[in-house]
Amino acid sequence: MFDRFERLIDPFRTEGIEGPPPDTLVRFCWYYTRPIWPVLAAVGILGALIAVFEVMVFSFLGDLVNWLSSANRETFFADNWPRLMWMAAVILVILPAINALWESLFHQGVLGNYPMNVRWRVHRYLLRQSIGFYQNDFAGRIANKVMQTALAVREVVTRIVDILVYISVYFVSALFLVGEASWELAAPLVFWLLAYLGVIYYFVPKLKDASRDQADARALMTGHVVDAYTNISTVKLFSHTEREENYAKNSMWAFLQTVFRQMRLVTVLNISLNGINTLLLFSTGALAIFLWRSSTVSTGDIAVAIALVLRLQGMSQWILWEVSGLFENVGTVQDGITTISREREVVDRAGAKPLVVQEGAIRFDKIRFHYGKASGVIEDLTLDIRPGEKIGLIGRSGAGKSTLVNLLLRFYDLEGGTILVDNQDISAVTQESLRSQVGVVTQDTSLLHRSVLENIVYGRPDAGREEAWEAARRAHAARFIEGLEDLEGRRGMDAHVGERGVKLSGGQRQRIAIARVLLKDAPILVLDEATSALDSEIEAAIQESLSELMEGKTVIAIAHRLSTIAAMDRLVVMDEGRIVEEGTHQDLLARGGLYADLWKRQSGGFIDSAAVA
Numbered sequence: 001m002f003d004r005f006e007r008l009i010d011p012f013r014t015e016g017i018e019g020p021p022p023d024t025l026v027r028f029c030w031y032y033t034r035p036i037w038p039v040l041a042a043v044g045i046l047g048a049l050i051a052v053f054e055v056m057v058f059s060f061l062g063d064l065v066n067w068l069s070s071a072n073r074e075t076f077f078a079d080n081w082p083r084l085m086w087m088a089a090v091i092l093v094i095l096p097a098i099n100a101l102w103e104s105l106f107h108q109g110v111l112g113n114y115p116m117n118v119r120w121r122v123h124r125y126l127l128r129q130s131i132g133f134y135q136n137d138f139a140g141r142i143a144n145k146v147m148q149t150a151l152a153v154r155e156v157v158t159r160i161v162d163i164l165v166y167i168s169v170y171f172v173s174a175l176f177l178v179g180e181a182s183w184e185l186a187a188p189l190v191f192w193l194l195a196y197l198g199v200i201y202y203f204v205p206k207l208k209d210a211s212r213d214q215a216d217a218r219a220l221m222t223g224h225v226v227d228a229y230t231n232i233s234t235v236k237l238f239s240h241t242e243r244e245e246n247y248a249k250n251s252m253w254a255f256l257q258t259v260f261r262q263m264r265l266v267t268v269l270n271i272s273l274n275g276i277n278t279l280l281l282f283s284t285g286a287l288a289i290f291l292w293r294s295s296t297v298s299t300g301d302i303a304v305a306i307a308l309v310l311r312l313q314g315m316s317q318w319i320l321w322e323v324s325g326l327f328e329n330v331g332t333v334q335d336g337i338t339t340i341s342r343e344r345e346v347v348d349r350a351g352a353k354p355l356v357v358q359e360g361a362i363r364f365d366k367i368r369f370h371y372g373k374a375s376g377v378i379e380d381l382t383l384d385i386r387p388g389e390k391i392g393l394i395g396r397s398g399a400g401k402s403t404l405v406n407l408l409l410r411f412y413d414l415e416g417g418t419i420l421v422d423n424q425d426i427s428a429v430t431q432e433s434l435r436s437q438v439g440v441v442t443q444d445t446s447l448l449h450r451s452v453l454e455n456i457v458y459g460r461p462d463a464g465r466e467e468a469w470e471a472a473r474r475a476h477a478a479r480f481i482e483g484l485e486d487l488e489g490r491r492g493m494d495a496h497v498g499e500r501g502v503k504l505s506g507g508q509r510q511r512i513a514i515a516r517v518l519l520k521d522a523p524i525l526v527l528d529e530a531t532s533a534l535d536s537e538i539e540a541a542i543q544e545s546l547s548e549l550m551e552g553k554t555v556i557a558i559a560h561r562l563s564t565i566a567a568m569d570r571l572v573v574m575d576e577g578r579i580v581e582e583g584t585h586q587d588l589l590a591r592g593g594l595y596a597d598l599w600k601r602q603s604g605g606f607i608d609s610a611a612v613a
Contacts, residue, residue, distance in 0.1 A: 002104070002108050005104045005105060005108035005109045006108045006109065006112075006113070008039050008105075008109040009035070009036050009039060009109055009110070009113035009114070009117065010113075011113045011114075011116035011117040011120055012116075012117075012120050013035065013117075013120075017124055017125060017128060019343075020125070020340075020341050020342060020343050020344065021122075021125070021337075021340055021341045022341065023337055023341040024337075025330060025333060025334060025337070028153075028333065028337050028341065029153055029156055029157055029333065032117065032118045032121065032153050033114075033153070033157050035117060036110065036113070036114055036117065039105060039109050039110055040110065040157065040158070040161060042105055043102065043105050043106050043109075043110060043158075043161060044161045044165045045165075046098055046101055046102040046105065047102060047161065047162065047165045047166040047169075048165050048166065048169045049098050050095070050098055050099060050102060050166065051166050051167075051169040051170035051173060052173055053090055053094060053095045053098065054095070054170065055170060055173035055174050055177055055308075056090060056173075057090065057091065057095070058174070058177065058304050058307050058308055058311070059177055059304060060087045060090075060091075061300075061303055061304060061307055064300070065298075065299050065300035065303045106158075110154075110158065111154075114153075114154045114157075114158075115150040115151050115153070115154045116150070118149070118150035118153050118154070119146055119147065119150040122146050122149070122150065122340055123146060125340070126142065126146070126340070128344060129342070129344055130344055130345035130346045130411070130412070131406070131411040131412070132345055132412070133342065133344075133345070137223075137339070138222075138223030138224075138226060138227055139226065139230070140223045140225070140226025140227065140230075141219045141220065141222060141223030141226075141339075142339060144218070144219045144222045144223070145219055145335070145336045145339045145340065146336075146340070148215060148218075148219070148332055148335075148336060149332065149333055149335075149336030149337075149340060151329075152215075152329040152330075152332035152333045152336065153329075153333055155325060155326070155329040156326060156329045156330055156333055159323075159325060159326040159329070160326065162322055163319070163322055163323060163326065167315075167319055167322075170315075171193070171312075174189070174308045174311075174312070175189055175190070177304060177308070178301075178304065178305050178308060182291055182296055182297045182301065184287065184291060184296070185284070185287060185288060185291060185297060185301065185305050187287070188280055188283040188284045188287060188309075189280070189284075189308075189309075189312075191283075192276060192277075192279070192280040192312075195276045196273075196276060196316065196319075196320075199269065199272050199273060199276065199320070200320065200323050203265060203268075203269045203272075203324070204323055204324055204326075204327045205327065206265055207262065207265055207266075207269075207324045207327055207328060208327035208328065208330055208331045209331065210258060210261050210262040210265060210331075211262065211327065211328035211329075211330075211331035211332060212331030212332070212334055212335050213258045213261075213331075214255065214258035214259065214262060214331075215331055215332040215335045215336075216335050217251070217254050217255040217257075217258045218255055219335070220251050220254070220255075221248070221251040221252055221254070221255045224247060224248050224251045225248055225251075228244045228247070228248065230499065233502070269320070269324070270317075273316060273317065273320055277313045277316055280309055280312070280313065281309055281310070281313060284305055284306065284309045285306065288301075288302040288305055288306065345412070345413065346410060346411070346413050346431065348430050348431060349427065349428055352428060352429055352430045353428070353429055353430070353433075354429060354430055354433035355421060355424055355426070355429040355430070355433040355434050355436075355437055356422070356424070357421060357422055357437045357523045357524065358422060359387035359422055360387045360388060360421075360422065360523045360524050360553065360554035361384075361385065361386060361387045361420075361421070361422050361423070361554070362383075362384075362385040362408065362419070362420070362421055362524070362554060362556075363382075363383070363384050363385070363418075363419070363420040363423075364381055364382060364383040364384075364404070364407075364408075364417070364419055365382055365417050365418045365419070365420065366380055366381070366382050366416065366417040366418075367380075367381050367382075367407065367414050367416065367417035367418070367419060368380060368381075368414065368415050368416035368417055369403065369407055369412065369414055369415050369416075370415055371403075377400050377403050377577050378400045378403055378404065378407070378577040378578075379577045379578060380416075380417075380578075381400075381404075381417075381577065381578060381579060382579075383404075383572065383579060385554055385556070386554075387554060388552060388553065388554055389554060389555075389569050389570065390550055390553075390554075390555035390557070390568045390569045390570075391555065391556055391557070391568055391569060391570045391571070391572055392557050392558075392559065392565030392566075392568040392570070392571045392572065393405075393556060393557065393558045393572050393574060394558075394559075394562065394565070394571055394572065394573045394574070394595060394598065395573055395574035395575055395594075396575065396598075398576075399574040399575050399576065399577070400574050400576075400577040400578075401528075401558045401574055402528060402558065403577075404556075404574075405440075405526050405528060405556060405558065408426070408438070408526070408556070409434070409435055409438060409440070409526075410426050410427070410431055410434055410435075413427065414427070421434070421437070421524070436522070437522050437523055437524055438522050438524045438525070438526060439459070439517040439520045439521070439522035439524070439525045439526070439553075440517065440525075440526045440527075440528065441510070441513050441514055441517050441526070441527050441528065441530040442513075442528045442529065442530070443528055443529030443530070445501065445506075445509040445510050445512075445513040446501065446509075447497050447501030447504070447509055447512060447513070448497075449496065449497065449498060449499045450496060450497070451490065451493065451494050451495060451496055451497075452472075452481055452484065452492070452493050452494070452495055452496075452497060452512065453465060453468050453493040453494060455497060455501075455512055456468040456471055456472060456493075456512060456515050456516050456519060457516075457519065458516055459471075459516040459517055459518075459519040459520030459521075460519045460520055460521070463519055465493065467519060468493065468515070468519065469493070471515040471516070471518045471519040472511075472512075472515045474515070474518050474548070474549075475511045475512070475514040475515035475518055476511060477508070477511035477512055477514075477515050480508055480511075481493060481495075481512075486503070497509075497512075510530070514530065514546070514549075517549070518549055522553075523553055523554065524553065524554045524555075524556075525549065525550060525553045525554070525555045525556070526555075526556050526557075526558075527546070527555065527556070527557040527558065527559075528557075528558045529558060529559055529560065530546070530557070530559075555568075562598065562599055566585040567585070568585075569584075570582060570583065570584065571583060571584065571585060571588055571595065573588065573593070573594050573595045575594060580593070580594055581593050581594060581595055
């Protein structure tokens with residue numbers, strides 16, 4: 001039975017990725033509520049029915065008091081059996097059945113699927129966000145916003161359904177029931193409602209602001225803590241445990257201040273609520289006695305009024321926390337919107353087609369890119385790479401080598417000029433197809449916190465275990481993989497490597513990355529300091545594999561260790577975002593320019609630190 005309700009909503013629908021979510025509260029919530037609105041509407045209708053029948057039960061109480069005070073004991077059941085049967089049906093069958101249906105729809109259908117649907121859709125959008133989006137924020141903070149916002153959207157929408165439907169229907173029904181007996185007896189309820197709305201009007205916006213500040217402070221605190229955990233080796237290397245304690249303490253203290261501010265508001269709010277509740281009970285009781293003495297109301301009417309007042313008193317705390325919780329979550333959603341609803345800096349054009357690489361020719365045509373700064377990182381650069389040509393990019397740090405590669409991969413959009421692959425403008429093709437045609441091994445190799453096998457076949461998900469082992473052997477990684485074992489007892493290819501691959505050495509991570517690219521077998525290859533983390537013996541051992549990997553491919557290799565790229569077909573020397581020299585190793589040495597100067601400064605095969613300052 002539960003399974004049917006749980007399947008009413010599919011949280012993992014894979015409709016096309018649209019643009020950024022709306023950046024206003026109502027439109028943002030509706031954007032993520034639209035797929036499940038029929039179920040929410042059913043929940044709202046059932047809530048209204050529950051409210052009506054619950055108030056009806058109080059009318060039963062008044063009728064019973066009136067009957068029992070004047071009825072003949074001998075003929076009581078004979079005189080009132082139809083009404084008594086209706087009471088029994090409502091209390092024993094109808095109300096429990098509606099409640100059970102509401103519970104099943106809400107808890108099985110909505111409560112879990114709703115936020116998961118939000119998380120899924122937000123995650124799919126953020127996976128396609130630009131690289132700069134992640135470079136300017138904490139990964140832990142972004143993840144925290146995704147989790148918090150999903151729950152907050154659910155709470156905002158479901159609380160609105162509760163407040164606008166259940167509470168409004170309940171109060172109107174109660175007011176009608178008491179007013180039917182005596183409008184004077186209903187007057188305290190009206191005045192109480194006005195006072196109650198005044199309390200809400202004053203306190204809830206303040207709680208909303210406090211909650212928004214608290215959500216932001218919580219996300220920042222989480223980001224600081226996660227940042228320390230992610231970089232724990234650096235923290236320990238520099239003996240900065242105490243410094244990290246203070247760094248986290250500052251954000252924790254800032255978060256605690258928002259908690260104190262919120263709790264002060266809560267204390268004053270509760271005192272105010274208790275005050276108006278006390279006045280409601282006293283005024284209703286006193287007025288009921290006065291009206292009874294003048295025979296305006298019956299004892300049954302008094303029983304209904306007092307019972308409803310006591311019920312409203314009990315509900316008032318819940319209602320207020322529903323409303324304050326609503327606005328707290330409104331603050332959380334608004335805070336999440338600032339992160340989630342950002343435009344993507346790099347998007348596929350409408351009608352973008354897949355890139356088709358047959359030869360692998362690359363042309364950088366008068367490209368310009370500044371990272372949004374006034375002065376250029378790359379300025380009016382033109383470079384032609386022939387199909388199958390292997391070039392080495394050389395230059396001091398900051399010369400623009402890695403930026404050139406990032407632009408080829410379209411991590412950023414050009415500010416001027418074009419990049420062509422086999423005469424296809426990369427800005428007119430899909431990003432996924434472009435990057436699928438480029439294999440990349442970088443200096444800072446990051447592995448997924450999954451098994452070795454999953455990391456290697458990430459380059460080609462349809463590859464089997466034997467193909468993964470073959471790639472590992474070619475990358476000289478098979479021997480150490482065979483000896484791996486994680487804390488769960490998984491061994492070899494099934495062993496997990498830890499977050500970002502922290503359980504492996506730099507050289508081991510690099511060899512897995514090389515195996516991954518070997519398996520991908522893309523027609524264009526980028527090696528960005530690909531062997532920098534390897535010792536000389538291992539580097540020499542895999543040079544043959546790299547040569548095999550480069551065979552028949554267009555290759556762009558970046559290295560400070562000039563000896564590793566001296567044998568390339570052509571060397572391109574960059575300085576301050578421009579190409580200053582081109583040629584073979586011997587040609588450039590003979591020219592006596594920047595390359596020759598860098599070569600002379602090398603010690604043990606590395607560019608001297610003075611040369612890259």
